[in-house]
Amino acid sequence: MHADKKICGLDPDSQYVDLAVEVFSMLADATRVRIILALRENEELSVNRLAEIVDKSPAAVSQHLAKLRLARIVAARQEGTRAFYRLANEHASQMVSDAIFQAEHSLGGVPRHHHPSADAGRKEPA
Template identity: 35%
Template sequence: MSAHAHGPYDDAMSSGTDPADAHRSQQRAEARLDVAASVLALLADRTRLALLERLGRGEADVTTLTGATGAARPSVSQHLAKLRLAGLVTTRKDGRRVVYSLRHGHLRRLVDEALNVADHQIAHLPPHD
């Protein structure tokens, strides 16, 4: 073993990788975790999760989404604005209506998996007397 302390760039140097590339790679990895955590934080709200679950079945307007979630229309609009600003949903105009849809299928699969975990947890709850 060498006498010097093992630093964060020693592996990069020994493998022939530029230390700047190793640093950028670490920054990307950290940014990836930060973005994933923020997406999961948005999903941690029951109304937003219900909105995303409904949008996973196809695009919908605010009236449809209000009915699907049971939340008040102003609340639905606020949650949709957060999801839109986060880049998780997109909008398009259909006459005077604004129609929402999921930005990509990855989000639908993430919501589906979260709900599958919930189904599994519920199925294993002890029965109530």
């Protein structure tokens, strides 16, 4: 009945619980969340373009990207001396989206993501 939960680690005693906590701690930074949101909207971005979008220095963004890369949340591609980053998979994007939606709930009332017109502008994860 619940065999599929054990396979993908959704049991409370799963070995993945501690790793999930590490993922949450990696995402517990506003700049990293903004980087993920920017990458969600774009296939691939350079460090300089990401720095412009999140309003941080390229050096600061590079440090955040290095951490996200070690956590396998983003992947990089080199083109000459430039690095381009993309999300490694759709899961980080979905977690950030869900966290934003949960934050909308904390404001009370009917969150924007529950309005029918919100579905038209929402990008589905890849």
